[in-house]
Amino acid sequence: MTDVPSRKADTGRPYHTEATGDALITVKNHQKDEDITLFGGCFCPFVQRVWVAFEVLGIPYKYYEVDPYKKPKELLEVSPKGLVPGLRLNRYTPPRSLNESTVILEYLEDLAATTTKRSILPLITNPYARGLLRLQADHVNRYLVPAFYRYLQAQTEEKQIEGGTEFHDSLEGLVALLERAEREILEPGGASGEGELQALRKGLGLWVPGEQDLGWADIMAGPWLFRAKVVLTHYRGFQLPQGERVKAWLDRLFEHPAFKATCSTEQLYLDSYERYAFNRPNTSMVAKAINEGRALP
Template identity: 35%
Template structure:
């Protein structure tokens, strides 16, 4: 049976399309992306926040084309080619951008202890928040949905309790905010289809999420919602064939 995910809309739209158009000239750094992917949006936000010169190239990761598998053998977006060398995994890319462009709008604190604390909460996003979000998205039975929703509330509440405000580390937008932003702007899916509300997390979460979703780099790396609806419809039916979806169905960690 053909994989329906292969037939996704082929390019970014709306504000994101305008950003893509500005980043077509060859650069030392090439960003291989899928406009629809939250992990892609992470790296894209970091690139925009740091003001890095990059070339944007759209890839459909479901097609597993040879040229892209040579860059990332997993076939997943995002990936970067920097001066001929390939790098992949969204958070590794974000850390790489910090290392390669240390003087351009740093997204991590200079103090080692504060950097470590930031990484602790980035890890919480990866290991607690995103898996709970994904399980809620794909759960079919009401009991499973209720369990996943409560798990997500607990993980978000724990995060929100540590927000220094207005952003996670205080006044400065950081890599912690980058790590979670794509799931904040996609929570309308679980709100409309799985009974999730920001208010049920906490007042602190409502305030924080509302601040992050309005950040310019977050807003302008989003495409039109209408092109996401079909993609998330497959997740809501638990029929998506992404590696994340397959991992959730198998009870494995999200790759």
């Protein structure tokens, strides 16, 4: 699973600045002015998690592609460090804004509660179930996401093996948390009755038979899992876990209409992540933080 492939050469490909494939269709369908403008970057996984949430929750938005490395003034107005994603909230005069993908996800979940009436988290009447899902998200942000970059940026064979093990372990850790939520909620005593049980099944662990909904952790982690499949496989010879239930979970995640609608073609990611795979200087603020052993921006 963590074989070190023969070294490929850095071909100097630049990152993309326009979505391709299904994501491009979605971009084109979201060019009309709306109350919310999503400032996005086509290759960015932090953007994709927010974008998937917009689609799942059915909240209207205008998608606006920016190059976060060029940090245009309008991006800095909505996101102080010039990072995507950012939201411009056009209902306010002057417009207000929000940044940070995890904060934006919570905002969209709260907004949907009174507008589209859709939700990604379990009902507020079951705080424990919500806590279990937030535990998964916390794991994703603290372990899985940094492990992805450490692995991809590792240049020596030793560091790549170490990075592969770390990423694999973080994935196993997430699976264990998904299984824990599934066990504790679906087994007798987990829900107050049949009605609540049916509601809680949604998005709990994607392999719950018959369930197709994305869960909170799927949205938090999905973009990196997809990039692991495409980018880590190509540049590091990584293989996603092949266990039947994990595979079923990942297949359903990658095939989910809201997820697919935000995915560009694989080539876009291979091109855009070459910079990381060869740890080119000045790649990004994330890459710099990883190289310096600091927390991600």
